[in-house]
Amino acid sequence: MSTPVAHGSIRRRLLLSLLASAAVLAIVVYFVVQSVARQVAQESQDNVLTASALSILDSARLSGGEISIDLPYSALSMLDSISDERVFYAIRLEDEFLSGYADLPEPTGDPNGTSSFLSTTFLGEDVRVVLVKRRMSTDTGRSFLKVSVAQTLSGQKQALARISRTSMGIGAGFFLVSVLLAALISRSTIRPLDRLTGSVSRRGPKDLRPVAAPVPSEMVPLVASLNSFMRRLQQSLMRSEDFIAEAAHRVRTPLAVVRTKAEVAQRKSDDPETRKALREMIRAIDDSSRTAGQLLDHAMVTFRLDHLAREDVSLHRLVQDTVERMRPTSELKDVTLEATEVETAVIKGDPILVQNALHNLLDNAVKYSPSGAEIHVALTIADDGAKISVQDTGPGFQTDELDALPKRFARGANTQDIVGSGLGLTIAKEVVEAHGGTLHITNNPGGGACVSLLFPSS
Amino acid sequence: MRQFALSLVLIFAAGWASAFEAEEVARFGPADSDRELRIISTADIAFFEPMITSFLATALSTSIEYTVVSSSELQKAIVDEGEAFDVAVSSAMDLQTKLANDGWAQRFTPAATSALPDWAVWNDMLFAFTQEPAAIVVSKSGLGDLPVPDSRNDLINLLRQHPDLFRGRVGTYDVRQSGLGYLFATQDTRASEIYWRLTEVMGALDAQLYCCSSDMIDAVKSGELLIAYNVLGSYAINREDRDEFAIILPSDFTTVMLRTALIPSNAPSSDLAALFLDHLMTRSHGQDAQLLTNPALVLSQNEAALNRIRIGPGLLVFLDQLKKRAFLSEWESAILQK
Structure with a gap:
């Protein structure tokens, strides 16, 4: 199976987009807080300036047609109450300068408004100027009394620096919290996918059941397609297994008939050439019939594996039974088959399958061992479970094939003249793995093969 | 005390070249000094002398020219005539504030800023060193x-x-x-x-x-x-x-009244002036202050009645x-x- 090509990551993309939007928001927050605070600071300064200017304006009196102004002490001292500020003022009657700083610039603003403001530079420093005015009746007619008050910005600048630091802090804090949330969100968003991946990948190789666990609505189509795909796969698998079993079954019976006929014909024939041909025919028929048998076995094993039974299996009895059952075949071939060391072990599982697996191993051992060879079967208890090992004194496996042998229809290189299907080790491996165990294939140090089934202790 | 005063010259208004009227001019420190600090002040020489001599004891090769004027003449010397003085000391807080407010003073941060009471510094321009x-x-x-x-x-x-x-x-x-x-x-x-x-x-x-x-x-x-x-x-x-x-x-x-000092914006030796102000402020405030006023004048016994004039634009x-x-x-x- 090829690994899919990874292109990007949903979690990373989600994280990055969350972080990017958080960064944008943090910057926006910084500027908004700062501009609002700046505005508030400006307004409060303007208010104080206006209050100061108005208190001067209010102190203006008409006495004998002359304007007298009793400048209130607080008018100027209030401007300095929070931070040290330089303060300037000018009092004018229309354009006639009365008192204060004659050069102080005058805001030109809304002529009808009560107060107008100006930011400018005066005597070497940035100042904010306010102008308020009031209509007065004097000897010369009605005219505007205008009071301008100006203040340096050191307090406001300090406040703004403080505000800038604060809003920087708010922005940074906002971003940090967002980073934390983004990490959590992206993780929790991706979690159903992880869960699905986990539940699918944890499944056994034969488990094609549909995914039943609830998934988020966005994943429903994916899971639905996955389920439908698995259903089709399962149907297709079943169909082909059925087909193979059916085919094997159908082939085996006629083969038996043909074999009997061939044997009869061989016995009757005196022509050595014909007898030889018939013998080869019988041999080929045996091969085919054995393959068909094993295919049937395999189909049976596959079926039973899908519905694995969990009953107590007495391995020691099973080993002895299987050895006894195999003994006629081994004696026929003049191979010594012995259960040398059998300890008592009980596992949970399907006895028929386990027996079938062991039978396949023994069958292989007998088949590939030359006459006079010895096969030792042992059942031993180890820390991690019960181990059935089958050792023979045959040719052994070629070491470069050890991994490939349990695959379906794989056969050793040194088996050309021996009838076999290549399914025996496959069946054994599938059975032992279905029971949670492992199959080991090794060569004995003194020659011959050793195949062992390790069942974990239940 | 007087060993620093190499020459004490009394010059009366008529003899002075400038237009503002100096009441007295005194020189302290060695005649061949490398640097000279020019102080214009409303304080009598006798009143201010301890501060000058203690400063000269710490500063090498420095001399001080001390000009006594009235507060209005001080205003005239700095604003109207642009006389180059390094430090202006005056008891007229309102006029000093006006000088600073109108931009005739330099900003300066004294070394002992944190030890100074709030009322002693205005806008880093005006520095109060007595309470009289x-x-x-x-x-x-x-x-x-x-x-x-x-x-x-x-x-x-x-x-x-x-x-x-x-x-x-x-x-x-x-x-x-x-x-x-x-x-x-x-x-x-x-x-x-x-x-x-x-x-x-x-x-x-x-x-x-x-x-x-x-x-x-x-x-x-x-x-x-x-x-x-x-x-x-x-x-x-x-x-x-x-x-x-x-x-x-x-x-x-x-x-x-708080006697205040400032460094005029046109001070020729503003670094030296800053040193002098540091000395002035350190010696006038805090635990180890050596006040120019006789310690027999105890202000603290009547703290509630003290109406300390606040430096600021109100003045x-x-x-x-x-x-x-x-x-x-x-x-x-x-x-x-x-």
Whole structure:
């Protein structure tokens, strides 16, 4: 199976987009807080300036047609109450300068408004100027009394620096919290996918059941397609297994008939050439019939594996039974088959399958061992479970094939003249793995093969 | 002390080349010094000398030229004539504030900033280094058995009860001449209406008007005056003959003037000026302060009544020409009673 090509990551993309939007928001927050605070600071300064200017304006009196102004002490001292500020003022009657700083610039603003403001530079420093005015009746007619008050910005600048630091802090804090949330969100968003991946990948190789666990609505189509795909796969698998079993079954019976006929014909024939041909025919028929048998076995094993039974299996009895059952075949071939060391072990599982697996191993051992060879079967208890090992004194496996042998229809290189299907080790491996165990294939140090089934202790 | 003063030159107005009028000019420190600090000040040489000598003891090869002027002449020297002084020291807080406010002062951060009280620094331009109360100086011998007044009310009662004794023998500042007198008077009116009553009473007794505190103290000493009102308490207490008169800090409220220093914006040696101001401020504040005023003048015993003049633009109000004109005309009508 090829690994899919990874292109990007949903979690990373989600994280990055969350972080990017958080960064944008943090910057926006910084500027908004700062501009609002700046505005508030400006307004409060303007208010104080206006209050100061108005208190001067209010102190203006008409006495004998002359304007007298009793400048209130607080008018100027209030401007300095929070931070040290330089303060300037000018009092004018229309354009006639009365008192204060004659050069102080005058805001030109809304002529009808009560107060107008100006930011400018005066005597070497940035100042904010306010102008308020009031209509007065004097000897010369009605005219505007205008009071301008100006203040340096050191307090406001300090406040703004403080505000800038604060809003920087708010922005940074906002971003940090967002980073934390983004990490959590992206993780929790991706979690159903992880869960699905986990539940699918944890499944056994034969488990094609549909995914039943609830998934988020966005994943429903994916899971639905996955389920439908698995259903089709399962149907297709079943169909082909059925087909193979059916085919094997159908082939085996006629083969038996043909074999009997061939044997009869061989016995009757005196022509050595014909007898030889018939013998080869019988041999080929045996091969085919054995393959068909094993295919049937395999189909049976596959079926039973899908519905694995969990009953107590007495391995020691099973080993002895299987050895006894195999003994006629081994004696026929003049191979010594012995259960040398059998300890008592009980596992949970399907006895028929386990027996079938062991039978396949023994069958292989007998088949590939030359006459006079010895096969030792042992059942031993180890820390991690019960181990059935089958050792023979045959040719052994070629070491470069050890991994490939349990695959379906794989056969050793040194088996050309021996009838076999290549399914025996496959069946054994599938059975032992279905029971949670492992199959080991090794060569004995003194020659011959050793195949062992390790069942974990239940 | 005087070893630093190589030459003490008294130059009177006529002999001075510049247009502003210097009362005295003194030089301290070695004649061949590498650097010179020019101080223009309203403080008498004797009053300020300890500060100068202690500074010269720490600064190598430095000399100080100390010019004594009146507060209005100080204003004139710096603003109108642009004279190059490194430090300007004045008791006229309002005029000093105006100098700083109008941009004639440099900003400077003293080394001991954190140790300084809030009232001692304004806008990093003005630095207060003394607290000098306006006192009532009374001739002990002249008063005889009469009670020494403790407050302005006491003083008014005393004056009213003995008009014949006090006629022509009470004195105060001529606020038209003296910037400090004007400052004390205006701050008094801010604190209480009683100032006007007292001024009226003094005016009715044909009060004598003086340009300076020392003249008033001399007049009390000589017996010319029995009582002088709004005398600079620090000058009175610093005199050797202080026991001859009672120095009263009125218990109703005592106006406290802060003598301030600034570095003019055109100071030729502003670094040296900064060193001097550091020295000035360190020596004048904190635990180890060595005050220019005699420690016998204890301000803290009457803390609640202390009316420490706050440096700030409020001080500009009474400098406003309209305001000043109005105040002076009211004052004149009260004290001259013409």
